Amino acid sequence: MDDEMTCKELVELVTEYLEGTLAEDLRAKMEDHLSRCDGCTHYLEQMQQTIRLTGRVREESLTSQQRDDLLRLFRDWQKN
Amino acid sequence: MQAKDAKLYEMALVNLLRQRDETAFTQLIEQYHASLVRLASIYVQDITTAEEIAQETWLAVLQGLDQFEGRSSLKTWIFTILTNKSKTRSQREKRIVSYADLEGATEIQPTMDSKRFRDPLAEDWPNHWAPSSAPVSWMGIPEDIFLSQETLDLVRQTIDELSDSQRLVITLHDQDEISTQEICNILGISETNQRVLLHRARAKVRQALENYFQVEH
Numbered sequence: 100m101d102d103e104m105t106c107k108e109l110v111e112l113v114t115e116y117l118e119g120t121l122a123e124d125l126r127a128k129m130e131d132h133l134s135r136c137d138g139c140t141h142y143l144e145q146m147q148q149t150i151r152l153t154g155r156v157r158e159e160s161l162t163s164q165q166r167d168d169l170l171r172l173f174r175d176w177q178k179n
Numbered sequence: 180m181q182a183k184d185a186k187l188y189e190m191a192l193v194n195l196l197r198q199r200d201e202t203a204f205t206q207l208i209e210q211y212h213a214s215l216v217r218l219a220s221i222y223v224q225d226i227t228t229a230e231e232i233a234q235e236t237w238l239a240v241l242q243g244l245d246q247f248e249g250r251s252s253l254k255t256w257i258f259t260i261l262t263n264k265s266k267t268r269s270q271r272e273k274r275i276v277s278y279a280d281l282e283g284a285t286e287i288q289p290t291m292d293s294k295r296f297r298d299p300l301a302e303d304w305p306n307h308w309a310p311s312s313a314p315v316s317w318m319g320i321p322e323d324i325f326l327s328q329e330t331l332d333l334v335r336q337t338i339d340e341l342s343d344s345q346r347l348v349i350t351l352h353d354q355d356e357i358s359t360q361e362i363c364n365i366l367g368i369s370e371t372n373q374r375v376l377l378h379r380a381r382a383k384v385r386q387a388l389e390n391y392f393q394v395e396h
Contacts, residue, residue: 107307118374138307139308144316145317149388152334166205172241173204176199
C-alpha cells in the first residue's frame with residue numbers, strides 16, 4: 100500500500116511518462132494508479148490537450164519586411 | 180510526419196537549395212524564421228539584434244550547404260548555427276545572459292498547488308486529490324470553444340509570460356516539434372534539465388487552461 104504512487108507524485112511524472120523516459124517500475128505504478136483514479140486520468144488527458152493546443156499556436160507568419168530582407172539576401176547569394 | 184519521411188523531405192529541400200531554388204528557401208524561412216528570431220532574442224534580448232543574427236544564420240546556411248552532410252537534421256543544423264552565433268554575440272556584448280537558468284533547472288518544486296491534495300499525514304489517501312480538487316475531463320467542451328481564438332490567445336499569452344528558458348523549451352518542443360535530443364544539442368543542456376523546463380512550462384499552460392475552462396463552462 101505504501102508503495103503505491105500518490106496523485107501528488109503522479110502529476111510531476113506526467114511529462115516523463117509522455118516522453119517515454121519514465122523508468123519501467125514507475126511506469127507500471129503509474130499505469131496501475133491511472134487505472135483506478137479518474138482525477139489523474141483527467142490530468143493526463145489535460146496535459147495531452149495542452150500539448151495539442153500549444154502546437155496550434157504557431158508564430159505568426161513573416162512580416163513583409165522580413166520576407167523582403169531575406170529574399171534580398173537569397174538573391175545576392177544566388178548571383179554568386 | 181514519420182522520421183524517415185522528414186529526412187527525405189529535408190534532403191529534397193537541401194538539393195533544391197543547392198540548385199538555388201527560391202521556392203525552397205521561401206518554404207524554409209516561412210517555417211523557421213520566426214522561431215529563429217525568438218530563440219536568438221533569448222540570448223541577446225534585443226529584437227533588432229536577434230533579427231540580424233537570424234539573417235546571418237540564413238546566409239551561413241546558404242553558404243554552408245555544400246558542407247551539410249545530413250548527419251543531423253537540417254532543422255537542428257540551422258538552429259545550432261543560430262545558437263552559436265547568438266552565444267558569440269552575447270559574449271562579445273558582455274551581456275549577462277538570461278539563459279543562465281537553463282543550467283539551474285533541476286531543483287524540484289511542485290508544479291501543482293499543494294492545497295489540491297489531501298494532507299500528507301491524512302489517514303485516508305494521503306497526497307491524493309482533495310475533495311472537489313481533482314481535475315475534470317475537458318472532453319465535454321465543444322470543439323469550437325476548445326479550439327477558439329480566445330483559447331489559443333490564452334495559450335499564447337501564457338507562453339509569453341513564462342521564463343525565457345521555459346518558453347524556449349516548450350516552443351522548440353511542442354511548436355517546432357524538435358526532439359528532446361536535438362534541443363539538448365542545440366541548447367547544450369542535459370535531458371533532465373530539458374524535461375524539467377518542459378514539464379514546468381506545460382504545467383503552467385495547463386493550469387491557465389483549467390482556470391479558464393472552469394470559469395467559462
